[in-house]
Amino acid sequence: MATHAELTESLKAFMDSYNKNERLKIMNRDWNRTVVVKATDVESLHTLIVVDGVASLREGTSDQPDLTVISDSETLADMFYGDITPTEPYNNGTLRIMGSEDDIVRLDFISLMIWGE
């Protein structure tokens, strides 16, 4: 189990890697989205916001997220640190993502562009 602080650190690592990637920012310049990340086994909520290609992070939830990412804290931390890809936990049901299929594919794509081989 990961703590709230560890989850925050993993999301910061994800956001920093994203914001350092100029190509990724260009790719997502029209993808303005609010993504809520929720752990199921610890009290932990974060909101990742992408506006004009730039990502920011804050603690807590958002009223109208475009995407909600839900899983146990360990899976979330592993995923945002790039130790695992989202596909396997998504396919086996450990990870739930609520939102449009296009947005789910986009989030997966961003993760792969940051952490992929």
Place this chain on the structure above:
Amino acid sequence: MKRVVSVSLGSSKRDHKVMTELLGEKFEIARVGTDGDFNRALELLQELDGKVDAIGLGGIDVYLFVKQKRYAIKDGLKLMNAVKITPVVDGSGLKNTLEREVVRILAEETGLLKKGSKVLMVSSVDRFGMAEAMAEMGCDMTFGDLIFTAGIPYPIRTVVELEEIANRTLPEFTQMPFHMLYPTGKKQDTQDDARIEKFASYYHDAEVIAGDFHLIRRFMPTGLKGQSILTNTTTAADVDFLRAKGAGTLVTTTPEYEGRSFGTNVMEAALLAVLGKPWEEITPQEYLDLLHRLNFKPRILNLKQ
């Protein structure tokens, strides 16, 4: 007589059956669509297994080749593994050979492709051979994989970048449900109006639009100015569709039978039946030699007549 059947996740509206002769042998070649019904495709494959000479898998790829790397699509493999006796192919083996050859023919024997031609490939990881061949001959390439498959407004301009992004993403994307990445079933009969509006300029700016026909069709805007379309599977209705959009020339990489061209998977299955060898043992050169013996040529249709 040999029987070859293509089982496709695509629309049943495109079903077709023809009788033909290949190197003196009679062939019945049929295509059966399951309207995106994955389980129906599985059942059909199991029913046909052992009863026909070769099976093609349509509306889905099993293997994507990026240079020497091969990625297997999870859903495609499930279908392929349902067939235990009859040889089964997805067309990827032939594509890599045939489509490079078609690019060579178009460059050497027609004026449709030349150095500097502006080419939009709506998707290229499913036909890397074609993408590479056109880039090698000096075409001005736009690879639209991210644009049209994922809605990401980022044109890839070089094979090197295409390869880099493919190698980062395909190991995972191939594990996703196929319908998230490619229009299956009824989606093949409709257009994506939002993406057409957003990305029409890529079509309008190109001289040649190449790639999978379902993707080309799904995102094609009106008001084309005589562009050439280089693709594989088209029906008579597709020809009318392209004409109405303003396309100038249609080139299909597979030959025409009774007004339509079959998918590469069907043709590869037919070649497999001709060769009578396991798929794994067939080399690209054997496909190429057979294509020459069969005098396979791309079909070139002037849409303005």
